[in-house]
Every structure is written in C-alpha cells, then in structure tokens.
Amino acid sequence: MFGEMVRVGAVDGRVYTSREVFAAEIERVFARCWNYVGHLSEIPQPGDYRRVTVAGRPLILIRHEDGTPRVLLNRCAHRGAAVVGRDCGRARRLRCPYHGWTYATDGALKQLPLPGGYKGDDAPRCGDPAWSLESYPVETYRDFAFVRLEEPEKAPPLAEFLGPAGEALDLMADRSPTGRLSVAGGRLAIVLRCNWKVYLENLHDGLHPPHVHESSISAARAAAAGGQPPEEIRWVAANGQPLATFGELEVRCHPHGHSDMSGFRKEADGRDAGYREALEEAWGAKRADRALTRNLHNACFYPGASAHPQYMQMRRLTPLAPNRTLVESWTLKAEGAPESHFLRNVRYANTIHSPSSLVKPDDAEAYRRVQQGLEGSPGPVSQHRRDENPGPDTSTALSEEYVRSQYLAWQSYMED
Amino acid sequence: MIVLPENLEVPSTRLEAADRVLHLECEYLNLGSYDQWLALFSEDCLYWAPLAPGQDDAKSHSSLFHENRELMRMRIDRITHEAAHSLAGGIRTSRTAGPAALREIDEESGDWIVERRFQMTERQGERTRLFAGLCTYRLRPGRESFLIREKRVDLIDCDQPHEPLEVFF
Numbered sequence: 044m045f046g047e048m049v050r051v052g053a054v055d056g057r058v059y060t061s062r063e064v065f066a067a068e069i070e071r072v073f074a075r076c077w078n079y080v081g082h083l084s085e086i087p088q089p090g091d092y093r094r095v096t097v098a099g100r101p102l103i104l105i106r107h108e109d110g111t112p113r114v115l116l117n118r119c120a121h122r123g124a125a126v127v128g129r130d131c132g133r134a135r136r137l138r139c140p141y142h143g144w145t146y147a148t149d150g151a152l153k154q155l156p157l158p159g160g161y162k163g164d165d166a167p168r169c170g171d172p173a174w175s176l177e178s179y180p181v182e183t184y185r186d187f188a189f190v191r192l193e194e195p196e197k198a199p200p201l202a203e204f205l206g207p208a209g210e211a212l213d214l215m216a217d218r219s220p221t222g223r224l225s226v227a228g229g230r231l232a233i234v235l236r237c238n239w240k241v242y243l244e245n246l247h248d249g250l251h252p253p254h255v256h257e258s259s260i261s262a263a264r265a266a267a268a269g270g271q272p273p274e275e276i277r278w279v280a281a282n283g284q285p286l287a288t289f290g291e292l293e294v295r296c297h298p299h300g301h302s303d304m305s306g307f308r309k310e311a312d313g314r315d316a317g318y319r320e321a322l323e324e325a326w327g328a329k330r331a332d333r334a335l336t337r338n339l340h341n342a343c344f345y346p347g348a349s350a351h352p353q354y355m356q357m358r359r360l361t362p363l364a365p366n367r368t369l370v371e372s373w374t375l376k377a378e379g380a381p382e383s384h385f386l387r388n389v390r391y392a393n394t395i396h397s398p399s400s401l402v403k404p405d406d407a408e409a410y411r412r413v414q415q416g417l418e419g420s421p422g423p424v425s426q427h428r429r430d431e432n433p434g435p436d437t438s439t440a441l442s443e444e445y446v447r448s449q450y451l452a453w454q455s456y457m458e459d
Numbered sequence: 460m461i462v463l464p465e466n467l468e469v470p471s472t473r474l475e476a477a478d479r480v481l482h483l484e485c486e487y488l489n490l491g492s493y494d495q496w497l498a499l500f501s502e503d504c505l506y507w508a509p510l511a512p513g514q515d516d517a518k519s520h521s522s523l524f525h526e527n528r529e530l531m532r533m534r535i536d537r538i539t540h541e542a543a544h545s546l547a548g549g550i551r552t553s554r555t556a557g558p559a560a561l562r563e564i565d566e567e568s569g570d571w572i573v574e575r576r577f578q579m580t581e582r583q584g585e586r587t588r589l590f591a592g593l594c595t596y597r598l599r600p601g602r603e604s605f606l607i608r609e610k611r612v613d614l615i616d617c618d619q620p621h622e623p624l625e626v627f628f
Contacts, residue, residue: 229510229521232620258543262536266529275530369620374521385519392521397624399508399524401537404623408545 046458049450051431053423059238060418065365068239070193072346072456073098076299077182077189077204079348079359080104082375083112084186084225085131090148093131096361097347098192102179103127103137107148114190115150116177120167126176137176150176184209185216186224187357208301211342214352217334218384219377220325224355227376228389233398234369237410239346239362242370243449244427245406246341246349247304249289249440252282255409259401274387275394279401281308292340292440300345300452302445307340310353315381343445345452354391355384366414372396461573462560469561476604477571478559481596484607485554485577488627493535496627497528501599501606504528506627508612523617523624531627538625545625548584552626555579556594570608571598577612579628590628591615 048055092105101117119139138145145154182201260283313335322331349358361369430442438444487496508524557576579590597609
C-alpha cells in the first residue's frame, strides 16, 4: 500500500504529510533499523546513563555494571511511569519515583514495595524477566552505539547494516592514534518544520546552494573581501562555488539507503608536528593518510544519522511529527589529535550546526516551504528524477540518485 | 537607571551615559537598525550566547552564538539581504529589559560589568516566539560614553532545541 505511493518521478505528497504514513514510518522504518543512540564516551562509567528517544519510544542508554552498553525502555513495569527524569546522570539502581519499583542497570527488577500484595504465578517478582524494564539489542561500531527496537528475522547485524557507509565512522576513529574518541563541547539541537525525509533529501543536493544560500554567500563574500578571511567565513562562502564544482563531488549510494559525498570543504590536515607520524604508527601510512585527507561530507546512515568526519561531527535525526524534525549534533574529540583540530571543529559546529548558523535558516525555510506546498495541495510531486540511471558508483552532487536510493530503502521497509 | 552595588559611587553623568548605551542597544535591535546597533560596539567586541547554563568557555564548548565584529557584520549583511528567504515574511521583535545593575568595575581594564534581565518577543512570518534570560554587558569607558566590549546572553532555555535563531537577542 505505502510502496505504491512512491514512484520515480511521482511521489505522492502524502508521503510527507500524512499522519498514517508517519506512524507507519516510525514502526516500519525507524523501529526496524539500527538507530544511532550515542557514543560510548557519553556513558564512561557503570551506571552512567542518558535519555534518548528513538522511534517515539523513551529510552535509557546506560552502562551496565559489567561494562556493556544497554538500552532500556524508560517505562516502569508497574504503572508505566518514566523511571528516569534527568537527561543524564549516574545511578547504581534505577528507582521509579512513583511507587519505588527499583531496577538494576540491565533493567532487572530488584525491589518493589510489599511484594506480598501480589498473588499468582504471574505476580511481579524480583529477577523475573517479565517484570524487567524492556531492553533492546545494542551494537557498537568503533564505539558508536546503535539500537534496534524490532528484530525482524532477516535484519542484518550493525556492521552489515552500515556496510561501506561505516567508512565515515572509521575515518573519525582513525583520527585518533588510539582510536578513542569522546563527545565534547555540548549538543547543538535544531527543530526543523518539515518532514524528516525532506531533510535527508538535501544532504547531497548540490543544486540548491546558489539559490537557497544566496544571502549568506553574499554576506560571506563581502566579509571575505578584506583579505584572508577566517575559517567561519570560508565555511559559509563554500556554498558559493560554481555549480560545476558540485558536479565534481562524488556521491556514493550504499545499500539500506545510506550514502556519502566526498570533496566538499577540504581542509589541509596532518601538517601538525608528530600527528601524522602517530597515526601512521597506529594505522599504517595508507590508512593514516586516508583519515587525514578523505573528506566525506554529510555521510548518511539512513534513516536517522549523519556524520561529517573531517570536522568530527555526528548528527542524529528524530522525527517529531509529519512536519517537525529534531536534528542534534555533537563534536567528537580524538584522543592524541592536535587540540587546534578540536577547537576548529567546535567553531565549525557553531558556524554550521548551531540554530544561529547563517547557513541553516534558508535551508530550514526551503524545507518548510516544501512542507507547506505539499500540505496545501494533494497530488504527486516530481521528487527525484534528475540524472536518472547514473549508476550507484558514479553519482555526483548534481544527481538525485541518492534520493532514489533512500526511497528504495524506504519502500523495502514500508512494504513488509 | 543603573543600580549600583553598595560602597560604590560613580558620577551621575557616567551612569547616565551607560544607561543611554544600554537603552540604545535594545532599541536599535527592536527597530532593526543594525548598523547603528553595531556602532555601539568596540572594534574588538564579542557577542556571545552560551549553549549551556553557566558556560564559562567558548573555545572548547559550542555556543548558540559566538561572534566577533566581523561575524556580527556578516550576520547583519545576511539578515538584511533581499534574498534572505527565511525572512521573506518579515521579522518584528520587541525586547524589554529589567533594571540594569552594575556588578563590578574591572580593576585592570576599567570596564563596567552590567547585568539586566530581558524578554524578547519575535514575530517571524506566521510564528511568534518568546525568549528570556540574562544579558551581561562589558562596557568600555571612553571620554564621553561607553563602547560595548562584550554582550553575553544567557537564555533560560539555552540548552534546549530551537528553531533557527537569526537575529541578535
């Protein structure tokens, strides 16, 4: 039923506006995929936890006392109250504030008041899995933790799910000679008034910058006119490259809707004394050079995450409603990398991912207008016909192949 | 009028001058007179809206805004550009400020550190938003008046998700 709403050249507008489609996407796309829930550095010690919402479900990412990451449903088995109220913290036990039901860090029920008040074989008992906080499978890739809420029979393990797209996470971890990263510098969060797919469909869109970003390109050019502009201005001005340049950016489409783009906003990293050598010693010359020079921009882990390895940015997308999407971003700090890289990456995050970014408002406005247009007028839209049949390995930022690839994945999830 | 801490006396003309700068700072933004607003700031100025409550480091921690004069100028050029699509429906803002209080005079620089609570209502297109928080100014004394060396804005919901933030608070 849903699959028929999407054809090359004619996507039914309700795919972006219907509450029914949105509800089905949450259960069929997001709940069935591996979703990024956080980096292990965010829960370094046993009992460290963070709240996170995935596919509409309130979850707790927590480090169990045996050191493994767990994801638990933040819902007491008694009356359903949210057990954890803080965004993050450390706890040896998780105690519901309502009646004091208490759980271990793996979700096992450890204590409840007056257990004698329950009778029968199915009565709540400490240690009984039926009365635990529900838990979900967690897998990690280079310390990036992903969760899957449903376990369809043929669902692949995380590494297989990521496939070639995992390279973006490798590039980030390989920027540390120890492979250790830590989330640092806070979380930036922006709410977009559009369907979540509208956001993803812009990730490698090289045709929009001259139009959408005209105001910030013009402002950046004026700012740069004085001589050697600082990086912040150059990052904004990069959108003003000729369209032909975007046609030179290689876009790769991977299985499961993932994709990445290489070549945008290149930096000359690796000149710091000793850094390249340290990476070469750790990973070998070829891999070290790749970590320092290969620039994957807006690598997409469909449907809910995106990474920008060069600037060590990780983003998570959370659909809030058919027309509202939350995008959060974090900067990763690489152990053993020059401090100047981390400080630059924080400035990059401020410039590109902050709600105050000069680049973001006009993107957000374009998304909002797409949403507005679709909500106000039923019928199909020509969504992704540009540059048909380029082949998955020869696409560029001027092709809409990656959107078609996203919809192939969408259909496979939605049609089941 | 600016509230003084106990045991500190300053000439009333200086107080009036500082008060006037703070008044204009707010009103120029309300009127969208950004060039006149920027002229209130020193060449080495900073506009900073932290991302975390109590944040004391803007280098190794992200911020909502962290802009020197050059970046402030770039923002003004962008929001006044005719192709700023997000502002096509217009933007109107109204800031109101509580009483300003002189917290201290920096012994080394002579800068005045002044705080005041503020609320801002923003109407952009079809959406109205409210912002509230504390503004902390570092005012550099000149011969007749003051230049704003730094304006720091601590929103009460600085660490929460926001839709795009385009104009200065």
